[in-house]
Amino acid sequence: MIEIKNLQANVNTDEGPIEILKGISLSIQPGEVHAIMGPNGSGKSTLSYVLAGREDYGVTGGSVSMNGEDLLALEPEERAAAGLFLAFQYPVEIPGVNMSTFLKTSINSIRKQRGEDELDALSLLKLMKTKCKELGISDDMMKRAVNVGFSGGEKKRNEVLQMALLEPKFCVLDETDSGLDIDALKIVADGVNALRDPKRSFLIITHYQRLLDYIKPDVVHVLAGGKIVKTGGPELAQELEKQGYAEIIEAVA
């Protein structure tokens, strides 16, 4: 179970820290899918970075635990080994590091931290081939540098590929649907659905109801101004799509 309690965080800038998250609480049971929607700048990506442990964000209060473990006490790589996965809103380019080296190193680093045997080259190759095929990613792409020259949609698919390969327990997807065409959206959603499992939890950040048609959420939260202002079932997403955020945010304010 994922438990976020009264999480407060700053982003550190050259002009000093700015408070972004102003007390976020939510708990996700194993097997559940939660969606977070909210206006631009409300702190959705900040929440995802804080969960993943980016160093330019400072936690000023609250706690996050994953299956009883204090997530905030761990280094980013330890969080990954513990089962956290963040699909980035803006996947970064890594010139000079090719996809297959990146994926292999990443899989084996996590296995090693978990005390599992590293996979040999052949098993890795097989594994990557299968997952690429499922996600409609060409083998050619494995020879290219990570995200360099990838289209927007290819970058997002690549995030889902990494997620599928690393078999996390808690997946945070930050606008993985943005920039996808309709077919790619379906492929990505199928990829996510294939990973749904009674032991795995998802936090899906999105602006669009469309993704939630494919990936049915159990709970929908509205984040505004660094706080969760409303929580409901899947119908909340539909309501938002019709009315926009203004009404809901005003209603609670």
Added chain:
Amino acid sequence: MSAFPVPLDGQDLPTSKQEEWKYTNLARALSPELSNKRPMVSEEVFIHRSCGGNGGQVEDILWEGFEGQHQQPRLAIILEEGAELTVIERHRGAGAYWKNMVTDVTVGPNAKLHHIRIVEDSAEAVQTNMARVTIARDGVYDCFSMNAGGAMTRHQIHAVLRGPNITCSLNGVNLLKGSQHADTTILMEHQAPHCVSNQFYRSLLDDQSRGVFQGKVHVHREAQKTDGYQLSNALLLSPSAEMDTKPELEIYADDVKCSHGATTGPLDEEPLFCLRSRGLSADAARLLLIQAFVNEVLEKIPNKDAREEVRGKAEEWLTTRLK
């Protein structure tokens, strides 16, 4: 920059008042014993290939430096029309010495010279190397320098592209630590139309080391359709390391494509975080990114064996640096 520098001698070292020596203080690097010492009679290697030399041929030359010596080696390479050759030039030595070298390269019409320099001079050595390169029409000259040795090294290249359709590519990697100082100063002179020139240098700078890259592309009025490119990227592995870059374009023709770029700084945080979020330790992530940074420039080495050799050396350098 003067077309040909005055030969150096102990009484008349260049100073920082001379523009092209702005960042490199030779007098300070040389002990008075060395700078005033009469040069020992040094070896000269002369390579001459008439037409049709096969491309697979490799000349492997070792230049050794000897404690307390002022050496003036000379390497002269002449490739006649259509010849092709790979020259691997190695620098090693022991103790404090001054290797003051001249390299004269003449690439004939349609000839190709692949030049690989592996500089591993001793930690107390000074190497100044003036390379004068002239290339005739349809010729190819590519030079890759791996620079990991010496207290101070200076590689100055003056390449003159005399005829049309020449490709001249000058690349290198600097692996510097301690108080090492490495200076690459290039004058790429396009005298004829339709030529391509590239400069691509990457530097890893640790401790208090210092790198200098001054690259000038000079495009003469006749040299229309010139394609000139210059890039220097330096990665600072320590806060006290320093890189000075001065890319310059001097263009007198109106139909050319020239660009230059330079970056200096520590590793980017974003890729580092991305790798860590995928399970790599901070050290492993850093190593992978630095290897990638180096490997991209090693791709420029045309000879596979030499490329692997340099890759091995770079790898070794890195693993001892990053533990």
